[in-house]
Ligand code: VGL
């Protein structure tokens with residue numbers, strides 16, 4: 001059954017930033033594939049007038065998650081650097097709402113709800129269901145989906161628009177199972193009711 005989108009739905013794109021794409025400082029295998037995939041959902045959002053939210057991992061230079069500070073990751077997504085910019089070709093609309101996170105040097109914050117006003121913004125906008133995709137499946141997407149569900153939002157997990165870091169090879173698969181177990185509904189672009197342009201041809 002095709003899923004119908006409308007009022008109360010919004011798209012949330014997690015951390016589609018240069019440092020998480022091939023060639024970046026914390027490159028996710030195949031991370032660049034989320035860009036065209038999310039662009040298809042952005043097309044749906046535009047057609048239906050759905051609000052779009054986009055998070056950025058936006059760290060201070062000495063963030064506790066960096067190896068130099070004893071953390072697990074190479075330095076990445078330092079606020080204002082090219083690596084922290086949205087990926088080229090990612091078609092965010094002008095009125096997309098950008099959520100910066102993990103800005104406190106002392107705390108890791110994978111979830112876009114952690115230390116941000118995202119939940120309040122969504123409630124104020126009347127959002128009840130989130131379409132969530134982006135990077136990375138086993139960190140920011142997982143933690144954001146957990147928080148979204150715990151905050152009472154429904155979640156459609158965009159399976160064709162996520163990729164995992166896979167520090168351990170099964171991390172991505174495990175994260176997807178957990179998100180489903182918690183109540184996220186896994187979907188792909190084929191599940192949505194959208195007419196291809198050719199169908200509206202006149203004669
Ligand atoms: C992320 C590792 C470190 C993510 C952020 O966006 O998933 N992963 N910082």
Ligand code: ZN
Nearest residue numbers: 057065077102
């Ligand atoms: Zn980070």
